[in-house]
Amino acid sequence: MLEHGYSPKTDDGKPGNMQKSKVPGEPGIWVLILGEMSVFAVMFVSFLLARSGEVAQFHLSCQQLDRGSAVLNTIVLLTSSLFVAMGVRAARERSTLVARRLFLAGAALGFAFVTVKSHEYYVLLERGVTLSTNMFFSYYFGLTILHLIHVAAGVVILLLLGWRLELLSSKLAIVESAGCWWHMVDLLWVIIFPLLYLVE
């Protein structure tokens, strides 16, 4: 049975079983999440600095990317985040079976993201576009591969939650931490998507 560590207010504004504000998940996960977000923030700023010196080249390179698959991947990740948020709520409500199914659905969508991204890499590599083609593609591959590693780690965590939630969740904070990690992966993509594909 899940041990409740955190219970926010309900949708109608009524307090849950614990009104005191508390860090969602283990406090340690936030050190990791904020650290990762800071590393990516430095990369985003570095990308824009590099771009300011070569605006025309970045513009032309951006047009070679497949926006359709990036939009699809954005919706896939947002939907997986919805499932994971609902899964954490189900775990809080001790609906273990529902929570497991939602985490597995989230993992399946994470896997779909990896598949679409891999196809995008394949198409680019077939056209001869690589990490060393120009500065834009160095950042494109660098940022997206680093993000993809985070997605893959998240998928493994979600699969573990879906497979053995009852064993892994002796404390609800572990489930919440996993959920926060997955939302961070989503959050980072929400910036990477416009930065690489939309901002010309």
Next chain:
Amino acid sequence: MGKIPDRYVLTWLILVTATALSSGLSVFHTFGARGAGIGVLAIAFAKIALIMSNFMEIRHGPLALRLLCYGWLVVVLGIMCSLYGTSLV
């Protein structure tokens, strides 16, 4: 009487709509290239604020965590928008 939509589903609907809006902005350049670029970045950061508040549930977290997360958002958005804006001058 209709049921109030679930907070998570409502958040997801707004996020998907915002994704469509930012894609449209970048394709049609409604407000010129610079306006569209800054608009697209601003929409991205609004989406992040929603994810932080409603999915990560930071809005229920302690003040220090809220300050760190929303502070990160404001600082990164400010730097990125100013770098993007000046690169087009």
